Amino acid sequence: MTSTDPLTRLTEHGVSVWLDDLSRERLESGNLAELIRDFQVTGVTTNPTIFAGALASGAAYHDRIRSLAERGADVDSAVREITTSDVAEACDLFREVFDASEGVDGRVSIEVDPRLARDTEGTVAEAAELWKTVDRPNLLVKIPATEEGLPAITRTLASGISVNVTLIFSIQRYRQVIDAFMTGLEQARANGHDIASIASVASFFVSRVDSEIDKRLQGLGGDSTTALLGKAAIANARLAYAAYAEEFSGTRWAGLAGAGARPQRPLWASTGVKDPSYSDTRYVDELVVPGTVNTMPEGTLHAVADHAEISGDTVTGTAAQAQAVFDDLVAAGIDVDDVFATLEEEGVVKFEKSWIELLDTVRDQLDRAYDSERANG
Template identity: 70%
Template sequence: MSNSNPLAELSAAGVSIWLDDLSRERLSTGNLASLIAEKNVVGVTTNPTIFAAALSDGAAYDEQVRELAARGADVHATVREVTTTDVRHACDLFRDTYDATDGVDGRVSIEVDPRLAKDSERTAAEALDLWKTVDRPNLMVKIPATIEGLPAITRTLAEGVSVNVTLIFSVERYRKVMEAFLTGLEQAKANGHDLRTIHSVASFFVSRVDSEIDKRLDAIDSPKAKELRGKAAIANAVLAHAAYQETFTGERWEALAADGARAQRPLWASTGVKDPNYSDTRYVDQLVVPNVVNTMPEKTLHAVADHGRIEGDTVTGRADQAQQVFDELVEVGIDLDDVFVTLETEGVDKFEKSWAELLDTVTGQLDQAKG
């Protein structure tokens, strides 16, 4: 019997393991605490879909919803109170990790209202309000990497708030995200903030890229198209990491680093495998590189623990191979620009739909609590 511990090996390779899920039940039953103690989990991310699923179960939130109903809280105030309560408790649970890693890990993310994704000013205002409401130093506020989100990212960082940039699909957009980050730190410095306290990750989505491109390759149905199935997402992430390495060098970055700034780490998101023909650990095993985050659903976390194969750095130095994959995708007729526009649109729409479901669920719970 093997004595290997793939999650420990992944951590030792420099990958921070964050759980892509949070609920009152995870907190109250000790499930999250167990994952921290036994599965090398050092952070957690949330999004509107995660909260919609958590609140739909309902029972764990009944008491708090009844109290809020008695106080006359409306649905929006109730959603804010319920979600920030979970996030605040998770921040407290991760506080030891946060302290032990000098703020690098022990992070908990909460997302701005997805309906604001096309409104820069309101996104920034919401981000600052969430930061003040949760009131924990290990919070990260999630802001989508839409064109309108970019100035909100800069403004939020400029106020000294740590940011998780979400819904990044293309390397082109990722470069704009890193530019927004650098500008935000420069403004934060000018505003007198301690750059050592400002952290950021850039959530680069993985599996959804394969899902969309594989669908288009299947429609082309040529031998070459079939050969390219399942290659796009990993190649995209490898190219993103090359862009990261390129950005965080040179005079501009070194000037910020000299004042204590921390580089914005790449975060591999959407790492649950959606195609049953693929290994259920491929978006972990094949994306090992120091100083990144991999945020996994619990199913993927357990799969990696059971049979993951961590074989050192699988990313650095592979940009040329990755670019060749993209060149071949274009040659067979894949419109990559359209792919990334489609994925961003669908990502924003999915979170808006989840937010609407969350509001509907909580409205029903408030009505029930009021009798």
Template identity: 70%
Template sequence: MSTTDRLGQLSGAGVSIWLDDLSRERLNSGNLAGLIRDKHVVGVTTNPTIFANALADGEAYDEQVRELAARGAGLDATVRELTTTDVRNAADLFRDVYAATDGVDGRVSIEVDPRLAKDTDKTVAEAQDLWKTVDRPNLLVKIPATEEGLPAITRTLAEGISVNVTLIFSVERYEAVIDAFFAGLEQAKANGHDLKGIHSVASFFVSRVDAEVDKRLEAIGTEEAKALRGKAAIANALLAYDAFEKKFATDRWTALAADGANAQRPLWASTGVKSPEYSDTRYVDQLVVRDTVNTMPEKTMDATADHAEITGDTVSGKGAEAQRVFDQLSAVGIDITDVFLTLENEGVEKFEKSWSDLLESVTGQLDKAKG
């Protein structure tokens, strides 16, 4: 079986394959164009960690940094220019995919400054600024699903801006995200926007759930607890898709769809496997179902192409089975509410740390450029 067959099967099963990475090097070398051509990649997601890693290498950005330094650009303006240039160029690379899929795919995501995750008004302002700065219809602005992020999601969509909702861990929060999405579309319609032009995905983080729950199960230490290792993340995703199907079967959604609205697809994020005990494709081949996106690190994509077992829909109709897993986790002493709160807080903190690293890297590059 060729490397493209398994990825082609995944795409054929209704899963959009997006790359969870972006850098100037990928763009300049033709690597990203090759993934589009050869590996069914139809979108890209970025986050502060991805940009921090890309700019830490530095060389590919040196010329632009020198130009910005010569113009007297400050640190924040330089970071904005470097990151949005990559996103704009990637969006242009995906324009054919965007056109061929009527705007469903061919998407490139950029995240608001993670330091704004707890500030609704500033998040909305940043989302609007990113949308105007990148100035591409196939952009998705990433907004974290914090409590403060929920009204920001609604207000951003109401302005006709397409949104990737990120850092979703619990099904309860995911349902609130869908409600925020519905409200945003309703307001967008009232504001005179064409709903056909607004798209959204909801990024449900997967592997981090297993990492946190497994750690707690090990601490409990009983055989009953240890037997549940590696089950939480998949079960959580199955419950999320069950919630997606139910929410998008309501009269509220039917009315929006009649006005041309596009469904907010679930996106499986954090799909790189963190434990060597597990198959390196488990968060891909165990989450195959139509109307979803799987955004993968290239390492996971290569593993999927090489040896994933794509057997069709592995998700639909498994909500009750997944709920039993969570009942068992509760029975052995796992406080699942605390798990999700911990993961959300850690997610915001990690992205804030990455943003600080990014600022430090660019500061060094600017200082060097200024002599």
């Protein structure tokens, strides 16, 4: 990569490039190391859907499944060992980036069991167990920003665990996430933790907002609604950044920053374009602003490297224009609150479904390994 490469320009403008994917095949083939070396990748995010896909199609897991079967592992412990070992290895691969960036980047995320999305106590316990099991300082434990997740975020941070808050859609919920983050740091400091070592990102989902709102606009019909297609997601993310800038410039944050705290960086998630009529790099080009993260599927990463137009900050100062988009959407008849509630519920359901598929896949592979062992025994 050269200084004229779009990914290099993106990082020069203060955006951290993370990969939204992880698998045993990526680790063993050297693909992830190559992306770190040649494509500016400084972190990885995972979710249940990613792991389900990796286990369903990856022959690289066969030896691990066979070993687990020989030890008599049940499906839950097998899934836990498979996912945490992949994440731990990825953490080790990113350790040099983590150290060089003084803990800003080099982060790898792992999500709590999505079946716990509405269970505060279960989420807190699972987050602590994942943190203990992976045992790497550059881990981020992903907790969804459901109503039940908010107190879990606070309590997890208060115990000194770094958190990736996921499934954020609305600005209202995002402000609650920021409050949960700051409360967690305040409690962590009171508990005697070094809050300078606690990291957090807030994962604001982007493309799904366009998918849902565009569908509703098309249902309404008319020229005025057609003009609003493809406007909501970028406007929503820009409003999120305005909220971030406001919340992290107040006296409450100043007190935490004075004690060494790092801000909770906005992370643009779901940045793969779902509508083929849109530019495949739009959720990168239009969301360039310092101090943020953009986590991309590999296809988007390569598209950005090939032809993204990175010309500078495209977010700062755009809040009024972004708000006008939402004013127009409401005037057109879009129930924005219902959109965000729908997206959150669909996100929870999708990840839970993927987790169940992951369990079923591993159960099937364990059964076949058990049968093979008995046949050869």
